[in-house]
């Protein structure tokens with residue numbers, strides 16, 4: 001899977017299970033896809049990974065062998081973390097950082113915590129998001145609501161992406177420098193030769209970023225304009241970061257859910273029940289967190305390194321215009 005950098009204690013032999021790497025650890029690279037589970041787990045950051053869609057993503061990534069660090073505002077959920085750790089085989093593969101994605105000071109703390117604990121970064125899932133506290137018609141909606149929703153849904157993930165990407169590049173370059181010092185040159189992604197035609201396994205990206213947006217990125221709801229604007233912004237941010245980070249070997253995707261059963265939609269269950277019954281989407285049911293998690297897992301698998309900036313809809317086909 002993720003092969004491009006891995007910080008490891010000096011003297012490590014590929015394939016061995018490793019303790020946490022310290023800041024002075026040396027770096028190994030080039031793990032073949034089928035060996036990654038035998039070494040240090042790939043590391044995922046999932047904002048809002050404690051509830052709803054984010055919790056579905058956390059569970060799925062743990063099942064797939066990732067170590068997952070959650071950022072969320074609530075007090076550390078001891079019972080949930082114990083359950084997740086038990087499900088993960090008792091491994092130290094779950095961390096929780098209490099903070100807000102809207103607070104830029106929390107970003108470095110969150111990213112550093114994972115690097116200090118696990119020594120690598122592979123995946124950022126910008127999932128945390130909020131609906132407006134009150135749904136208000138555009139003519140009545142407040143600037144306070146706009147600032148809150150944009151701060152959490154767009155400004156926060158935009159700058160968390162910046163912090164994450166900078167750290168990935170730093171780790172990648174440190175890995176390359178260490179290898180060069182050891183006489184083993186690691187090419188930057190853009191310097192890699194084109195793969196031979198017969199090569200079948202794709203070269204995994206250095207890291208992956210997945211932004212959870214919404215069907216609201218392109219679908220108007222006049223009673224929550226702030227939310228729609230924030231998600232349209234996430235769609236553009238995905239393309240911006242995809243272009244900027246491609247030369248760094250980092251791919252960026254947007255996962256665009258439709259109607260998913262979580263706390264966020266709990267207050268409007270009846271409305272969506274009726275809409276679904278009336279054919280809201282070709283796949284005629286509520287979406288579930290596991291549906292979104294499945295899409296994230298595919299994009300996080302490292303199998304699509306020649307695709308970036310893509311939108312992956314998880315909406316039962318709701319986005320397809322039907323006459």
Ligand SMILES: NC(=O)c1ccc[n+]([C@@H]2O[C@H](COP(=O)([O-])OP(=O)(O)OC[C@H]3O[C@@H](n4cnc5c(N)ncnc54)[C@H](OP(=O)(O)O)[C@@H]3O)[C@@H](O)[C@H]2O)c1
Pocket residue numbers: 047048049050051052053054071072073074075099100101102127128129130131152212213214215256257258259260261262263264265
């Ligand atoms: N449910 C849907 O139908 C649907 C559809 C399309 C898109 N989405 C998007 O999917 C994402 C997840 O939504 P959901 O339905 O799972 O919502 P949810 O059940 O309300 O969960 C929201 C998550 O975000 C976290 N969060 C909220 N504010 C935060 C902040 N300032 N900093 C860090 N974490 C914060 C929450 O944790 P704490 O409470 O602990 O902070 C929680 O884990 C959101 O981006 C949402 O816009 C949802």
